[in-house]
Amino acid sequence: MIEVQDLHHRYGPLTAVEDLSFRVQKGEVLGLLGPNGAGKSTTLRAIVGLLTPTRGRVIVEGEDMATDAVAARRHLGFLPEAVELYRELRVDEMLAGFARIKGVSARQVDAEIDRVVEICSLQEVRRRLIGYCSRGYRQRIGLAQALLGDPEVLVLDEPTVGLDPAQVVDIRQRIAELARTKAIILSTHILSEAQALCDRVLILNRGRCVAEDRPEVLEGRLRGGTLLRLVTVDAPGDFLRRLGELEFVQAVRAVESAPGGASRSQVFQVELDRSQSAAALSAVVVEMGAGLLELSPEHLGLEEVFLRLVREEGQ
Amino acid sequence: MNGIVALARLEARRSFRTPVAFAVMGLFLLVHGTYFVSLMENYTSSSMTAIASGQTPDRLNLIDLVLQPLASADTFLLLLLLPGISMRLLSEEWRSRTSELLLSLPLSEAEVVWGKFLGAALLLTALLLLGLLAPLSAAFFGTVEWWTVLAQWLGLFFFGLAGLAVGLFYSSITGSQILAYGLTVVTLFGSWLLGWWGRALDGTAGAVVSWMSMATHFNPSSLGILRLSDLVFFVGVILGGLHLAAGVLQSRRWRKAR
CATH class of the missing domain: 3.40.50.300 (P-loop containing nucleotide triphosphate hydrolases)
Known part of the structure; x- marks a missing residue:
């Protein structure tokens, strides 16, 4: 702890x-x-x-x-940001040195290296010079050294x-x-x-x-309702206005970019009062004569969460 | 203690993977060997002349004519070469940002410094063991007093350790290896000069200045005389350098660990 x-x-x-x-x-x-x-x-x-x-x-x-x-x-085991390692050493040499420094007994060193190599899937580069390992491998070696000494x-x-x-x-x-x-x-x-x-x-x-x-609580708290991504095809002209008038829709906006360049499809972001209303929404969309291509939960980006929090704090 | 030994091993292994270690050893052997050969030539020709003129060559011994000047020259070589080993000990950690890993390990600042120092001391030991080839080969040409050789070796060893400790301190304060090298050479060379300045001055001032010189404390051992006071001086320099370096590491935690 x-x-x-x-x-x-x-x-x-x-x-x-x-x-x-x-x-x-x-x-x-x-x-x-x-x-x-x-x-x-x-x-x-x-x-x-x-x-x-x-x-x-x-x-x-x-x-x-x-x-x-x-x-x-x-x-403690620590993995620094963009970890830098001793590039002139082989992976197993550096891990052995660090294991000894962390108090792993001489007899246990090999077993300890086996353990962290296994966890971080480093078998392939175990005897390679660290300088010759890719960025991804170096990050895993960084994680492996953090795990030494358990x-x-x-x-x-x-x-x-x-x-x-x-x-x-x-x-x-x-x-x-x-x-x-x-x-x-x-x-x-x-x-x-x-x-x-x-x-x-x-x-x-x-x-x-x-x-x-909890991350989902934070996101939910900030959003108030449930945010969905809606992709339709051949939606009628007044589709956006009619969506906005629905009782369980708190907010709706058209998102400009349509995926795949299909010109007939349109993307919307719809905020509902609660998640159960998604079923009602899908029914209404079809009733209006639009083709329903996708209806999925939308996540807020960190920027948005962060900006909202800062705004909240300001109030 | 285990942490210090483990770090020293890791450090020594790293040293032997860098071209600098081999350049330092190569240069040392080249200059040391060349000078040794020229001293031996001088020794043999002097012996021949003495024998040809019918004199007993009682003043011609290997220590006076070969090994003593060689040991003095070695100190000068170490003065230029050891900073090449010590400069990277901590500077490189700061520059390449591996210091973040090193300082997050369960080692105290003093243990980090001692581990680094002992790692470099292993390299120095290897260097000076290679240097023993000179008295070993000289023994083929005459009688070598091995106690004197041992005293010279220990003198050089302690001289080298003191130089490494000074270099380690400078390496702790900067991320630039060139700067660490320069500052160490200037300090060691300055300490060397103090011996000459001390002789130029009279009285207590001269004695004090002279006492501060590393050369003053090495010279007796080059003649085969090991004095406790000289060893205490070198141990003092070593402990002082390492203590200061550990202090610098500690202060880095107070500022920013980069």
Whole structure:
């Protein structure tokens, strides 16, 4: 378990993090979400002891980072943002060195490397020079070194940044598997990532926590109703107006771009009073004589969530 | 302690993967070997002359004519080459941002510094062991006093360790390896010059300035005399350099860990 109490950090006159407190239990993933400069990295650096905060405490498995950083770091695995590794070493050499530093006994080192290589699927590059590994592999090696010594807490700073889509899915899957047995804190600026991985999300703005909840609750709270994407074909001329007049439709707007360039199709964003109204909507669309191509839930982007939160906070 | 040893091993392994380590060793062996051969030539020709003129060559021994000047030259070589090893110890970590991983490991600042230092000390040991080829081959041409050779070796070793500690400190304060190299060479060379300035000055001031010179504390060992006070001086420089470097690491946590 990891606990952050009243964390506060200033860089000269600039306040990077202000009065931040949270706790992450084993089996839980907490996402720190926010735009660049929101204080995510500063928070993570303070958690792993790379930075001594101006005020506040970080307690990892009962060890206070301020009084015994070495003991606290023994329970931590850290993957820095865009991790840099010792490129002149082979993957197994670096992992062996780090395992020994993390206190894995000489006899256990090989078994420990086998374990993390297995989890991160590094068998293919195990004896390759790190400098010759792709970005995706280097990220996995970074994750593998964080897992050495089987720490209870994992801290992952933007774990999928700079990866291609296949690698992103791969890393997310590995994190989701690890989440069962560890307390994980990860930072991201991608809402869908937080939704895919996190049990709880903490949204930061200028170093302050502006919201903390389950990702779907946050999104739902911000939206009020249910947001759907509606794609029709051959809709009648007054379709948009008639949709807007429906009792259970709170808002509707036409989205300009039609997918696939099919000129007869139209895309709309419809906000309903509750999710059950989707069935009624589909019936009405067909009744109006339009072809129903797609009706799916629409997610808010981080930008929108963030802007709404900041606006909410301002009010 | 295990953490220090593990980091030292990792560091030594990394050193031997970089061209700098091989360049340093190659240059050392080249200059050291060339100078040794020329000293040996001088020694054999002096011996021949002495024998031809019927003198007993009792003043002609390998220590005075070959190994002592060689050890003095070695200190000068180390002064130029060791900063090449020490410059990358921490500077490279800052520059390439691998420091984030290093400093998130369960090691204290002092342990990081000691691990790095011992890793570099392994390289120094390898370098000086290769240097022993000189007295070993000289032993074919005459009698070598091995205690003197041992004293010279230990003198060079402690001199080298002190140089590495100074270099490690400079490496901790900058991400530029060139700057770390330059500052270390200037400091070590300055310390060398203090010995000469000390001799030029009279009285207590001269003695104090002289005492501050690394050369002053190395010279007795080049003649085969190991003095506790000299070893204490070198150990002091080592502990001081490492302590300062650990302090710099600590202060980086207070500022920004990059």
